[in-house]
Amino acid sequence: MIAGSVDEAVAGIEDGSTVLVGGFGFAGMPFDLIDGLIRQGATDLTIVSNNAGNGDVGLAALLKAGRVRKVVCSFPRQADSYVFDELYRSGRIELEVVPQGNLAERMRAAGAGIGAFFCPTGVGTPLAEGKETRTIDGRDYVLEYPIKGDVALISAHRADRMGNLVYRKTARNFGPVMATAATRTIVQVSEVVPTGDLDPEAVVTPGIFVDRVVRVEARNYTVQGAR
Amino acid sequence: MIAGSVDEAVAGIEDGSTVLVGGFGFAGMPFDLIDGLIRQGATDLTIVSNNAGNGDVGLAALLKAGRVRKVVCSFPRQADSYVFDELYRSGRIELEVVPQGNLAERMRAAGAGIGAFFCPTGVGTPLAEGKETRTIDGRDYVLEYPIKGDVALISAHRADRMGNLVYRKTARNFGPVMATAATRTIVQVSEVVPTGDLDPEAVVTPGIFVDRVVRVEARNYTVQGAR
Amino acid sequence: MSLTPDELAAVVARDIPPNSYVNLGIGQPTKVADHLGADAGIVLHTENGMLNMGPAATGDQIDPDLTNAGKVPVTELPGASYFHHADSFLMMRGGHLDVCVLGAFQVSAAGDLANWHTGAPDAIPAVGGAMDLAIGAKQVFVMMTLFDKKGRPKLVPQCTYPLTGLRCVSRVYTDLAIIDVGPDGASVRETFGVTLDELRKRLDVPLA
Amino acid sequence: MSLTPDELAAVVARDIPPNSYVNLGIGQPTKVADHLGADAGIVLHTENGMLNMGPAATGDQIDPDLTNAGKVPVTELPGASYFHHADSFLMMRGGHLDVCVLGAFQVSAAGDLANWHTGAPDAIPAVGGAMDLAIGAKQVFVMMTLFDKKGRPKLVPQCTYPLTGLRCVSRVYTDLAIIDVGPDGASVRETFGVTLDELRKRLDVPLA
Numbered sequence: 001m002i003a004g005s006v007d008e009a010v011a012g013i014e015d016g017s018t019v020l021v022g023g024f025g026f027a028g029m030p031f032d033l034i035d036g037l038i039r040q041g042a043t044d045l046t047i048v049s050n051n052a053g054n055g056d057v058g059l060a061a062l063l064k065a066g067r068v069r070k071v072v073c074s075f076p077r078q079a080d081s082y083v084f085d086e087l088y089r090s091g092r093i094e095l096e097v098v099p100q101g102n103l104a105e106r107m108r109a110a111g112a113g114i115g116a117f118f119c120p121t122g123v124g125t126p127l128a129e130g131k132e133t134r135t136i137d138g139r140d141y142v143l144e145y146p147i148k149g150d151v152a153l154i155s156a157h158r159a160d161r162m163g164n165l166v167y168r169k170t171a172r173n174f175g176p177v178m179a180t181a182a183t184r185t186i187v188q189v190s191e192v193v194p195t196g197d198l199d200p201e202a203v204v205t206p207g208i209f210v211d212r213v214v215r216v217e218a219r220n221y222t223v224q225g226a227r
Numbered sequence: 228m229i230a231g232s233v234d235e236a237v238a239g240i241e242d243g244s245t246v247l248v249g250g251f252g253f254a255g256m257p258f259d260l261i262d263g264l265i266r267q268g269a270t271d272l273t274i275v276s277n278n279a280g281n282g283d284v285g286l287a288a289l290l291k292a293g294r295v296r297k298v299v300c301s302f303p304r305q306a307d308s309y310v311f312d313e314l315y316r317s318g319r320i321e322l323e324v325v326p327q328g329n330l331a332e333r334m335r336a337a338g339a340g341i342g343a344f345f346c347p348t349g350v351g352t353p354l355a356e357g358k359e360t361r362t363i364d365g366r367d368y369v370l371e372y373p374i375k376g377d378v379a380l381i382s383a384h385r386a387d388r389m390g391n392l393v394y395r396k397t398a399r400n401f402g403p404v405m406a407t408a409a410t411r412t413i414v415q416v417s418e419v420v421p422t423g424d425l426d427p428e429a430v431v432t433p434g435i436f437v438d439r440v441v442r443v444e445a446r447n448y449t450v451q452g453a454r
Numbered sequence: 455m456s457l458t459p460d461e462l463a464a465v466v467a468r469d470i471p472p473n474s475y476v477n478l479g480i481g482q483p484t485k486v487a488d489h490l491g492a493d494a495g496i497v498l499h500t501e502n503g504m505l506n507m508g509p510a511a512t513g514d515q516i517d518p519d520l521t522n523a524g525k526v527p528v529t530e531l532p533g534a535s536y537f538h539h540a541d542s543f544l545m546m547r548g549g550h551l552d553v554c555v556l557g558a559f560q561v562s563a564a565g566d567l568a569n570w571h572t573g574a575p576d577a578i579p580a581v582g583g584a585m586d587l588a589i590g591a592k593q594v595f596v597m598m599t600l601f602d603k604k605g606r607p608k609l610v611p612q613c614t615y616p617l618t619g620l621r622c623v624s625r626v627y628t629d630l631a632i633i634d635v636g637p638d639g640a641s642v643r644e645t646f647g648v649t650l651d652e653l654r655k656r657l658d659v660p661l662a
Numbered sequence: 663m664s665l666t667p668d669e670l671a672a673v674v675a676r677d678i679p680p681n682s683y684v685n686l687g688i689g690q691p692t693k694v695a696d697h698l699g700a701d702a703g704i705v706l707h708t709e710n711g712m713l714n715m716g717p718a719a720t721g722d723q724i725d726p727d728l729t730n731a732g733k734v735p736v737t738e739l740p741g742a743s744y745f746h747h748a749d750s751f752l753m754m755r756g757g758h759l760d761v762c763v764l765g766a767f768q769v770s771a772a773g774d775l776a777n778w779h780t781g782a783p784d785a786i787p788a789v790g791g792a793m794d795l796a797i798g799a800k801q802v803f804v805m806m807t808l809f810d811k812k813g814r815p816k817l818v819p820q821c822t823y824p825l826t827g828l829r830c831v832s833r834v835y836t837d838l839a840i841i842d843v844g845p846d847g848a849s850v851r852e853t854f855g856v857t858l859d860e861l862r863k864r865l866d867v868p869l870a
Contacts, residue, residue, distance in 0.1 A: 024502045024539075025525040027518060077580040088578055097579045100501065101543030101586035105339070108540040112332070113755035113797075115361070115368035118342035120547055121585045124620035126571075134342065136372070140620075141342035145363070162705070162714070162741040166428065169536055170502050171519035176538040180756060196740030201393065202429035203743035204538070206713050208683045208705070208758050251710045251747075252733040254726060304788040315786055324787045327709065328751030328794035335748040340547035340589075347755055348793045351828035353779075367828075389497070389506070389533040396744055397710045398727040403746040407548060423532030430535035431746070433505050435475045435497070435550050 001163050002192060002213050006036035009186050009214040013042040013151050020107065020147075020178040021049040021059060022154035025078075028171035029058045030155040030188050032216040037153065043067045048107070048147055050100065050174060052076035052084035063087060070094035072147065074103050099127060102144055104177050110146035111180025111209075119144045152182035156205065159189045160198050163207030172204065179209040186212045228390050229419060229440050233263035236413050236441040240269040240378050247334065247374075247405040248276040248286060249381035252305075255398035256285045257382040259415050259443040264380065270294045275334070275374055277327065277401060279303035279311035290314060297321035299374065301330050326354060329371055331404050337373035338407025338436075346371045379409035383432065386416045387423070390437030391430045399431065406436040413439045455647040456629040464489040466555055466597055466627050474552035475499055475545075479587060480524040482597050483555040497533075499551055501583045503542045506534040523583060543583070546590030554591035556584070558598045558623075560613045563640040563659045565623040567596065568615035581618075588619030600628035600657075607657050609633060609640065633661070663855040664837040672697040674763055674805060674835050682760035683707055683753075685795060688732040690805050691763040705741075707759055709791045711750045714742040731791065751791070754798030762799035764792070766806045766831075768821045771848040771867045773831040775804065776823035789826075796827030808836035808865075815865050817841060817848065841869070 003009035010033055013019070019037070023029030038061060045068050052071045053060030060083040062068060076084050076095060087093040098106070099121045109117055118141035122128045132143040154175040157168040165187060167175055179185045192215050230236035237260055240246070246264070250256030265288060272295050279298045280287030287310040289295060303311050303322060314320040325333070326348045336344055345368035349355045359370040381402040384395040392414060394402055406412045419442050457465065459482060467489035470476055477499045478486050487509065490496050498507045500522045507522060508529035516527040545551060558569040570584040571577065588594060598608050609626060625643075626633045631653055632644040641662040642650055654661050665673065667690060675697035678684055685707045686694050695717065698704050706715045708730045715730060716737035724735040753759060768776040778792040779785065796802060806816050817834060833851075834841045839861055840852040849870040850858055862869050 025521065027502070027521050027525075075580045075582040077578040085578060089576075095579070097581055099581050099585040100539070100583040101547055101590075104539035104543050105341075105547075108752075109344075111756045111758075112752040113347050113757060114332075115345035115347065115363040115366065117336075117344040120340050120342065120589050123589075124566075125585060125617045127581065127585065136342040139342065160741055164741060164743055167536070168428070169517065169520040169530070170500070170504050172536050172538050173503050174539045177540045180752065180758070198741075198743075199429065200738060200742040200744055201395070201431075202426065203745075204428075206743040206745065206753075207741070208707070208713060208753060252729065254710070254729050254733075302788045302790040304786040312786060316784075322787070324789055326789050326793040327747070327791040328755055328798075331747035331751050332755075335544075338548045338550075339544040340549060347797050350797075351774075352793060352825045354789065354793065387533055391533060391535055394744070396725065396728040396738070397708070397712050399744050399746055400711050401747045404748045407544065407550070425533075425535075427530060427534040427536055430537075433535040433537065433545075434533070435499070435505060435545060 002161060006032050006214050006216065007039060009033065009212045010036040010040045013037060013040055015042050016044045017042060017150040018046040018048065018148070020149035020152040020182050021047055022173065022175045022178055024050050024170065024173040025054065028155050028173045028175055030153045031058050031219055032188050033153040033186055034058050034062050038062055038065050038067070044069050046070045046072065048072040048149060050074050050103065051078060052081055054078060055080045056083065060084065063093070068093060070096065072096045072098060074098055074100035097127065104174065106144055106147040107177045107181040110148035111177065114146060116143050116145045118142070147181065149178065149182035150184065152178040152185040154178050154185065154187050156187050156189050158191045158193055158198065159187060159213045160193050160195045162195050163210030163213055164198050164203045165205035165210060166198060166202060167204055176205045179205045184211045185209055188214055188216045190218050191215065229388060233259050233441050233443065234266060236260065236439045237263040237267045240264060240267055242269050243271045244269060244377040245273040245275065245375070247376035247379040247409050248274055249400065249402045249405055251277050251397065251400040252281065255382050255400045255402055257380045257415050258285050258446055260380040260413055261285050261289050265289055265292050265294070271296050273297045273299065275299040275376060277301050277330065278305060279308055281305060282307045283310065287311065290320070295320060297323065299323045299325060301325055301327035324354065331401065333371055333374040334404045334408040337375040338404065341373060343370050343372050345369070374408065376405065376409035377411065379405040379412040381405050381412065381414050383414050383416050385418045385420055385425065386414060386440045387420050387425050389422050390434030390440055391425050392432035392437060393425060393429060394431055403432045406432045411438045412436055415441055415443045417445050418442065457646050459485065462597060462627055462629060465632070466595060470496060470553055472496065475550065476553045476555070477501065477546065477551055477587060477591065479554065479556040481557045483557060484524065486555055499545060501542050501546065503537050503539060504534060506531045543586055546586050549592060551591040553593050553595060554587050555595045555597055556587055558596045558608065559615045560608050560610050561596050561623050561626050561635060562610055562613050563635055564637065565621045565635045566613050567618045567623050568613040570618045571616040573615050584618050588622045593624045594622050596623050596626045598626065598628055600630045609657055609659055611658050665854050667693065670805060670835055670837060673840070674803060678704060678761055680704065683758065684761045684763070685709065685754065685759055685799065687762065687764040687795060689765045691765060692732065694763055707753060709750050709754065711745050711747060712742060714739045751794055754794050757800060759799040761801050761803060762795050763803045763805055764795055766804045766816065767823045768816050768818050769804050769831050769834050769843060770818055770821050771843055772845065773829045773843045774821050775826045775831050776821040778826045779824040781823050792826050796830045801832045802830050804831050804834045806834065806836055808838045817865055817867055819866050
């Protein structure tokens with residue numbers, strides 16, 4: 001469960017994998033695991049994440065390294081998403097834009113064994129084009145399918161040795177959902193505590209969803225909005 | 228938000244309401260609110276709960292008082308469910324048996340705005356008879372619809388004055404799900420603490436899902452399994 | 455006189471009932487927070503997983519783990535709670551929020567909303583939470599100028615930009631007027647520095 | 663010699679890999695817990711919302727807020743966690759548990775399970791979590807006697823009792839034999855006090 005290094009934690013990720021990457025902008029972004037994935041070398045990846053990278057770090061660095069075939073996200077275009085923007089405009093990366101709530105709910109469905117669900121978001125919009133629709137009790141819905149990952153890379157605050165996780169503030173975001181939706185969930189944390197030290201009432205992600213944990217040094221990443 | 232009495236908390240529940248009632252056996256059962264509902268007098272109710280009452284207290288007392296038209300539950304038959312058993316055998320109550328996971332997921336769907344979902348539980352069984360089925364990615368599913376409550380009656384451990392809730396051990400069970408699925412959620416708690424005293428990372432049910440909270444005295448209910 | 459953006463934000467804030475749960479969209483709607491009374495008990499939701507969000511963080515308050523949906527550092531008020539993305543969007547999509555305030559490119563008289571894409575062929579599509587917010591509250595208010603920079607009306611008979619949501623907007627707050635929209639069409643509640651007749655002349659939409 | 667219920671529970675426990683997440687059904691499967699090695703790192707799930715459940719509570723340990731799915735008071739081990747019912751069943755239905763151990767009235771050679779209803783017309787139906795558990799783990803083990811009190815086989819070509827789940831059981835542990843079931847039919851792994859030929863004579867199911 002507890003890996004000795006980032007490289008050990010990300011070992012074995014295969015070419016062609018679908019990788020769920022936590023974070024909303026920089027908050028909750030598993031920077032160390034992404035750097036490890038770049039060193040590890042897996043390529044032809046499909047990345048599922050809320051954004052498509054900022055500046056030159058994290059997801060943007062993975063994209064820049066040419067490892068990503070397709071991005072599934074809600075909001076690729078940002079002030080400093082120049083790496084993605086260039087790949088996209090030059091036709092070197094595929095993009096599937098998914099409403100943010102659908103992204104979360106489709107991953108939850110994958111984790112929960114739901115085959116598909118009728119969803120109110122996007123009805124009548126271009127993002128529902130070609131999708132099955134149905135009126136239920138007078139309201140219109142679009143049928144949406146699960147998004148399952150081969151791997152999830154997420155960042156949490158603390159883990160115990162069984163892989164139980166707690167998060168910190170809005171860095172929680174997609175982490176708990178992605179942990180349920182991937183075959184293998186790899187987590188970077190600021191601290192590993194002895195089993196029994198986390199309050200059982202306050203565990204957010206139970207260890208059943210976690211495969212590997214690695215402790216990393218806190219990193220002073222730039223707050224995007226503060227620039 | 229904070230009601231002065233149980234009677235004030237349950238005021239206004241209408242005849243014919245669908246009432247979601249928390250608890251798994253006695254753990255998490257909102258005894259005081261149910262007693263209040265009996266005094267309040269609403270009748271012709273549909274009760275959604277995991278069980279159909281034990282002994283002569285709680286749900287069983289509500290059933291005995293003749294206020295319930297229909298029970299939607301996963302497990303009505305228990306060693307001491309004699310009140311329900313007699314009503315059922317004499318044709319004085321309707322029963323819809325729902326697999327426990329479907330009960331939870333159908334209420335979650337109601338809370339989440341999902342119109343319907345394809346579910347793996349029950350495929351090929353009598354409980355799926357007459358329901359729409361579909362094969363998705365090689366697996367068979369049954370289409371299940373949301374269960375929405377007019378009212379939820381649940382029990383939690385502590386609330387703050389904004390209605391944020393924490394629970395205690397396995398008494399949590401259906402509470403957080405039912406709170407999302409009802410138009411009006413009424414909660415009995417052992418303690419009301421000042422706003423700011425609950426850890427924001429550990430709030431299980433945010434106050435947005437809660438309409439009324441009432442503090443009740445702890446009750447030494449019998450542990451069923453210990454009998 | 456037409457309203458300044460700040461005056462408009464104050465008008466929107468005035469119309470949000472006490473004790474409401476509210477999501478303020480990115481951009482101009484964010485300003486509404488500055489005009490909400492501290493005693494009104496209004497709880498702000500941010501879709502990246504928090505209720506009872508406080509004002510923007512400054513100086514030492516800045517915490518990279520605590521931002522709003524625009525990725526701006528914010529603060530936490532007493533009674534706050536954190537939750538993951540599926541739970542956060544459950545709040546929206548399940549209709550638990552009382553009010554969403556959104557910006558828009560266009561709103562139709564029936565309440566259709568276009569605010570995520572200009573339809574420009576070279577634009578990189580990016581929707582974020584816009585479509586979830588559009589259908590994600592008991593009331594959806596739009597804040598916008600009534601006319602774009604070229605003087606074209608943004609309240610229209612039919613949206614020509616790609617839609618964000620169908621029949622989802624209940625009211626439009628603009629610099630020149632507050633207008634209810636919906637199944638019965640557009641109905642002016644209040645005007646600012648303009649008469650109803652002048653509005654009728656400048657809009658292609660019948661105004662009640 | 664055929665196995666006693668306790669011996670059978672020990673055999674099931676032996677076959678659960680270390681560090682597995684396991685749900686033990688109500689009744690006889692509960693006994694398996696007594697035979698799991700304390701060092702094996704096996705984590706017990708109870709569908710009423712807990713992981714790392716400990717043994718039954720006694721005396722002062724009894725807490726009405728802490729029970730297993732059979733409503734028996736239990737204890738909490740270090741590293742436990744609590745969660746609500748939708749999350750608990752997500753664990754099952756999403757295939758996150760490694761092993762479920764269930765009782766049964768009948769299992770078919772293809773792995774169909776009947777364990778919730780005898781089909782008696784006057785019985786009050788009650789399913790609980792049985793149908794979710796049946797499809798709720800990577801491997802579903804059944805523990806049962808191979809013959810009922812009247813001597814009729816419980817491993818059958820086709821279940822005659824109402825089904826709990828289709829093609830969901832992977833292995834059947836009985837007092838007389840351990841038998842794999844599934845798409846390739848029934849295959850005997852181990853017998854207890856009986857020969858394969860004797861089993862073949864007493865069962866209507868081809869045995870590999």
